[in-house]
Amino acid sequence: MNKEQIQIIVLMVFVTAGVYVGTILMLIMPATDSKNNLNTQLETVIQDIKAKKGTASKLETVKKELEVVEEKINKYNKNIITPSEFDFFKDTLRDIGKEHNVDISRDLTNVLSGNKKTVFKQDSLYVEKEIVLKLTCGYHDFGEFISRIEKTTPFRKIMSFSILKTKSRKKNKNLLNINLKILSLMKDNTI
Amino acid sequence: MINLNLLNEKDIPSNPLSSFSSNKETISSSGTKKNKWFVIAPLIAVVIYLGILAYYFFIVRAPLADLKEQIRSSKSSLAKLIPKAEEAVKKEEELQKLKLKLNEFEEFLLTKNNWSHILNILSNELMDEIVFNKMNIAPSFFNKKEKTKKGVIAKKVPTITLTLELEVPEEFSNKVSAYKKKLEHNKILKRILYKIEDTGLSARKNSYSTSFKLFFIQSSKDYKNE
Numbered sequence: 001m002n003k004e005q006i007q008i009i010v011l012m013v014f015v016t017a018g019v020y021v022g023t024i025l026m027l028i029m030p031a032t033d034s035k036n037n038l039n040t041q042l043e044t045v046i047q048d049i050k051a052k053k054g055t056a057s058k059l060e061t062v063k064k065e066l067e068v069v070e071e072k073i074n075k076y077n078k079n080i081i082t083p084s085e086f087d088f089f090k091d092t093l094r095d096i097g098k099e100h101n102v103d104i105s106r107d108l109t110n111v112l113s114g115n116k117k118t119v120f121k122q123d124s125l126y127v128e129k130e131i132v133l134k135l136t137c138g139y140h141d142f143g144e145f146i147s148r149i150e151k152t153t154p155f156r157k158i159m160s161f162s163i164l165k166t167k168s169r170k171k172n173k174n175l176l177n178i179n180l181k182i183l184s185l186m187k188d189n190t191i
Numbered sequence: 192m193i194n195l196n197l198l199n200e201k202d203i204p205s206n207p208l209s210s211f212s213s214n215k216e217t218i219s220s221s222g223t224k225k226n227k228w229f230v231i232a233p234l235i236a237v238v239i240y241l242g243i244l245a246y247y248f249f250i251v252r253a254p255l256a257d258l259k260e261q262i263r264s265s266k267s268s269l270a271k272l273i274p275k276a277e278e279a280v281k282k283e284e285e286l287q288k289l290k291l292k293l294n295e296f297e298e299f300l301l302t303k304n305n306w307s308h309i310l311n312i313l314s315n316e317l318m319d320e321i322v323f324n325k326m327n328i329a330p331s332f333f334n335k336k337e338k339t340k341k342g343v344i345a346k347k348v349p350t351i352t353l354t355l356e357l358e359v360p361e362e363f364s365n366k367v368s369a370y371k372k373k374l375e376h377n378k379i380l381k382r383i384l385y386k387i388e389d390t391g392l393s394a395r396k397n398s399y400s401t402s403f404k405l406f407f408i409q410s411s412k413d414y415k416n417e
Binding site: 012016019020023024027028031032034035038039041042045046048049051052053055056058059062063065066069070072073076119120121122123139140142143144146147150154155157158159160161162163164165185 | 232233236239240243244246247251252254255258259261262265266268269272273275276278279280282283285286289290291292293295296298299300302303304305306307308310311314322323324325326327328329330
């Protein structure tokens, strides 16, 4: 084989290789890239569909659960007192005390707000009021008095008390000095 | 310029006939082989190229349209699902908020103690000889012991503690432990108490004094079974 033949062969090899490389670079690679992109897109969309299907399938269950919870809350909202009902309770507190031979010597009401709220920490629609009482009465009279107070509404409870025995007696009963804290929940007028 | 004259004049013998017989074999074997490869090699190259083109058209390019169609139809199903999923998310958020509110209501109701009833029990079980001087209730914490795989672990739990200060005449000092036992075995207290602790007797002038601490389970949902 002479030099010119070799030159021609080499040229042909280069031309062929150039055509191959050109085809790969200009046609196959862009098409492969776009195929891969489309595959990725499709995979993402399919995953999105799966996730959304999962979320959407919960809708009916969530709706049912929501109904149950709403019903319970509405029931509680019906039972929780209004500020005017609270004022009425406060007005009649001394009368309740008299009925049970409990003498109320001090009566304070504090509105709990912000960090001091103990029940509805985030919900401003509900008001918490703390009633601080100083009482003098017999042991069992005190028991009856607190039982009566707690029966006035489910959303009122005894938070703390301290009882100190005194030397005085009334109607054959040992008298006690009692400090009592009651927490009363009520709805705001807006509910 | 490339010289395309494949037949070099120098290669032609002066007497073609005389040299023909001697070069006959060389031309017929190596020349034919070369000619063969001049045909086969481009053919192979063309076949390979056709293979590349076939790969491009049938394997790479053909599914593109199908993929695009799949994406389009998937996107349209996704678009139909989105409002439903968004509604579900909204409802779920609403539910969580309401659950929190419901929990607050229930927590309040579950942590209510019937104090008048408890006061009755404390007084009914108390012997006439023992008198109480002080009593108070206040929220605090109790070190509840829990059995785990790692052993017994003390866990701080919220509690309501009732502290009872008693005065006991000297001759009845032995009745204090009996009172404690009575409280511990009371059907109702047994369910709602973690523990009763006592400080032991401390002597006064003609009597003894002792303190009881009753740790109440805070929530009625945690009350012990009978």
